[in-house]
Amino acid sequence: MPNATTRPKRGRRTRRRQREDPARNELVSRSLESAQQCLFNQDYGTAFVHYLLVLNLAPVLKDFARESFRFTLFKWADELDSLGRIQDLFDCYEQALELFPADEVILNSMGEHLFRMGFRDEAAGHFHKALKLKPDFPEARENFYRVANWLVERWHFLMLNDHGRNRKYQQAIQKAVQRGCNTVLDIGTGTGILGMCAKKAGAAEVFACELSKTMYDLACEVVAANGMDGSIKILHKKSLEMEVPKDIPHRVSLVVTETVDAGLFGEGIIESLIHAWHHLLLPPQSGQDKFKEPSSTGRVIPAGATVFGMAVECLEIRRHHRLCVSEVGGLSMAAAGQLHSPVSCSSEPDDSMEPYTTERLSRLPGGYKPLTEPFRALDIDFNNVQELEGLTSREVQRICLPVNQEGELDALAVWFQLHLDEDNSLSTGPQEDTCWEQAIYPVQIPNGFLLRPQDKLIIEVSCRDAYLRLCSVAVVRDGHEIRLDKRLESQYTENPIPNPSPEVELCSALACLQTGQNQAKDFCMLECSEMALLNNRQYHQSFCSSLAKLITTLKTAHQNKEQGSDIKSDPVNSRDPRDLFYVLDVSEGFSLLSLMAASQGHVKAYSSVEKSQQQEVLRRLACSNNVPEQHLEFWLNHLEDEQAMLQRPSGEKLWSAIILDCVETCGLIRQKLMEKASLARCLLEEGGHIFPERIVLYGMLVESDTLLLESAVQGQEPTLGFNIAPFINQFTVPVHVFLDFSTLECRHLSASVELFVLDLMDSSANYSNREVKVQATSSGRVTAIPFWYQIHLDEEISISTLSQDSHWKQAAVVLQKPLEIRAGDWVCLAVQLHKSSISISAHIENRESGPVE
Known part of the structure; x- marks a missing residue:
């Protein structure tokens, strides 16, 4: 009988597997010892290979060796990453996951590597798996929230909440199918x-x-x-x-x-x-x-589209795309050369530049001023294949626009009307309540250009590379054409010299020749947020004042110490170079803070600026502002390990000041800030300082339907009768970033309150949880808690991320369920800090219902 013959065989096979193999046991034992010895010697690659052998031969040791194996994997992966051996790195993670397929820590770590390398979809999958295995795993949850913002952009929620848009698409599709x-x-x-x-x-x-x-x-x-x-x-x-x-x-x-x-x-x-x-x-x-x-x-x-545009003046656009100041933190910017954002349009495609950026004009802080009437830039028929194929070879269209208001020409704002069919259309105009933003074509003129009524602005429209390109090329004033699309300032001054003499022509030719030779080095591109930072006068003046105070205090302390030890020397003119004060700036991206520190005198500053063009700008500024070349150093060009940024400058010298970049432009605390601050405190000399020394988080209760619509699909009714919300709302994140609080449509339901304090100089003053009671000043629904930071450089000087000139945006915690409150109610906010990530939940005090997050 078949069953009678199979049972004993299975039993015998089981008994054979349980028999011990002395040679295998010896190999496992020796490999385990070798792995541990390699770990001790920091030979992580060899240790990893030994662990793979051990755990494949002896799976029973998995629980015993799990922590050591994880540590080895992560260290070896970091080395492979620094060496650029990306395929080897992922091969190691694949091997690790074969051994530990349900290890949420390994899954999360692999997701972090994937995300850093741009594989966002794959990263999200690993974070999601880690959360399924351990729903309360904070690192995976934070990572999933971050990647969710990339993968399911917030406009998906706005679009699905846009009932008018949905109905028009549905009607156009229904009509076409019925035909x-x-x-x-x-x-x-x-x-x-x-x-x-x-x-x-x-x-x-x-x-x-x-x-x-x-x-x-x-x-x-x-x-x-x-x-x-x-x-x-x-x-x-x-x-x-x-x-x-x-x-x-x-x-x-x-x-x-x-x-x-x-x-x-x-x-x-x-x-x-x-x-x-x-x-x-x-x-x-x-x-x-x-x-x-x-x-x-x-x-x-859609059947086609019509594109519209207009010229605008807008300070918010200007300060994000070109240099608006002549002096920054006491440094003259005259030698900086041409600085502007990577958003610049010309009729000729340039792969290094983006032709436009996007903004919601109705929400720009400070608003905007139309300088022309809206004009029709282009029509396109999506049902005409010949027209589509001829789009990129269309002749450049030249449009002459009458200027009807005086103002500085900052940008061309563009929107369109999408024709779904002959009866249904959608507009993305600045006055429409739509899920689309407008396209912004900044005007990159170093000193700007003031348009006047009676002027005519000449615009060129083209689609050379299937991108819509609009370029302001000239202004016609009093019958004369003033070119705007040339780099030389002399070519777009308002009053060019008439009939120049031969000597002037020769000088001009020499200047043009010289400029042509130096054009590459005199031009430098900065990110939009870096341009806005450079234009933030208060930020740099505050740092300048605080740095000057610190250096003065340290000099005084040094002089007192010398006098106390009977050392006879001139502390100002005869100092040993080894007694310089060392300042480290680890700001992200382009930063002038190191140069500002070096300009204080007797300071050697270390800059974290890595791009060669940006380093050249700092060198030119140092030279023109009389900062000795040897007092400014760039030392991160070849460093792969982020923690190496906080090492000592030389020998036993310690840092006099370490400048940490604490807040991301989007409005969140930077990841690993508290870990970096902890390390920085160990590397300060006596009397040294971390900038900033303290960060205070502020927030308030608001009611904002806008934030709800941008954060999740709202309402109980299915979208056009379809069940979509439960699926896309999985990608709802609790924190809304890149928020302009000054223009957010909302009702304030409380005054602003202090929510949390991060002390970077005194670790004993920090805590991980805090409960704050906020009294409602108005009745309504608490839908969100916007928050921002007061950044204290020292006891007297601070800067706010909420200021009008701030390059930072704000963020807001959006509650999953709005909280109904009455004026006078006390709302309890539970604020929690986990590895530099802040979360907030809310409930009403003395109400029977539980906390509402």
Whole structure:
């Protein structure tokens, strides 16, 4: 009987596996000893190999060796990362996960490496797995929140909450399907909503594609939950790679898409539609096709678009894109050369520059002033393949705009009207309540240009590389054309010298020749946030004053010490170079703080600026401001280990001051700040100082429907009848970043209060939890707690991230369930710090309901 013969065999096999192998045991024992010895010698690569051998031969040792194995893996991975051996790094993690597939710490660590290298989809998957294994794992939760902001951008929530937009798309799709377009392809499906609209309208076949792995998985979940998984085929593929019949069985009669950004063409809609017309769509309808069935011709929703623009004055745009100050922290900026952001448009494509950025004009602090009437820049028909193919070869269009208000020309603001069909359209204009921002084309003129009424502004519009490009090239004033698109300042001064003499012409030619030779080195690109920081006078003046106070105090202390030890020397003119004060600036990106420190005298400053062009700018500024070359040093160019930034400058010398970059531009505390502060305290000389010494977190209770709409799909009703919210709301994050609190639509329900204090100089003053009671000044719903920081450089000098000139944005904790309060109620806020990450939950005091987070 078969069963009778199989049982003993299984039993015998089990007994054989339990027999001990002395040679194997000896190998395991020796390899384990070798692994531990290699760890002691910091030979992490060899230790890792020994651990792999041990744990593969003796799985029973996994629990015993888990911590040591993790430590070895992480150290070896850091070494591989620093050496650029990325494939080896991920191979090690794959081997580790074969041994420990359910280890949340290893999964989280691999996710961190993936995220740093730009593999955001894959990183999110690892963080998500780690959280499933351990839902209260704070590192994985924080990492998942950070990556979620990248993978499911906040506009997805706004878009799904935009009922008007959703209905118009649904109506256009329904009309097309009812007219016979019964085979549909949804390009860039996102949550799958447009494809489901087509199926609900009666389309016989619906296909969809999505490039993002995260959004593809989400769309599959949504479609399945709505009972359409068998009738909508979703491909994890770029539409440009799709073929008939490999990916879809035949050409479709309708393509629906919303692959448009604020600049209309930035998400590649032109390229994808040209490919679709040639490979995936039925031929478009022509005059001879008017008697054909609609199902035998192809069409696109949206059918086309009209682009509008206007010239604006806006200080907020200006200070993020070009230098607006002549002096920073006591340093003349005359020798800096041309500095501006990487956003600059010309009719000729430049891969190093972005043609535009995006802003919501209605929310810009300080507002904006229109200098011209809106003008029509371009029309495009998405159902005309010849027009799409000819877009990039269109002649540059020259538009002459009358100026109707005086103001400085800072940017061209651009928006569009999206024509879904002949009856439905959507506008992204600055006055519309829409999920789109506007495209901003900054004007990069070093000294600006003041437009006057009666002037005419000349704009060039082109699409050379399938990007919409608008460039301000000239101003016509009193019949004369003043060029704006030249780098030389003399070419766009308002009053050029008429009929110059031969001597002037010669000097001008020599100047042009010299400028041409130095053009590369005199031009430097900074990120928008770095430009805004450079333009922040209060920030630099505060640092300058605080640094001067510290250096003066240290000099006095040094002189007193010398006098006390009967050392006869001139402390100012005869100091030993080894007695210089050492200052370390570990600010992220471009920073003048090291140069400001070096300008104090008897200071050797170490800068963390890494880019060669930016270092050259600091060297020129040092020379022009009489700072000795040897007093400024760049030392991070070849350092891979972040912790190496906080090492001693030389020998036994200690730092007189360490400047830490504490707050990210987005409004969050920088990761590992407290760990860096702890290390920095150990490296300060007696009387030395960390800048800033203390950070105070402030916040208030507000009611803001805007923050709710940008944070999650709202309401109990399904979106267009589809169940989408529970799936995309998995990517809701509790903290909304890059917030302009000064322009946020909200009701203040309390005064601002101190929420938390981070002391970087005194570790004993810190705590991890704090409960703060806030009294409501008005009745309403607490939907969010915006927060910002007062950064104390010393006891007397501080700067706020909420100030009008701040380069920082603010952030807000958005409550999952709004808290109904009455004026006079006390709201308890539980504030928690975990590894530099702050979380806040809220509940009403003396109410029966539990905490509402």
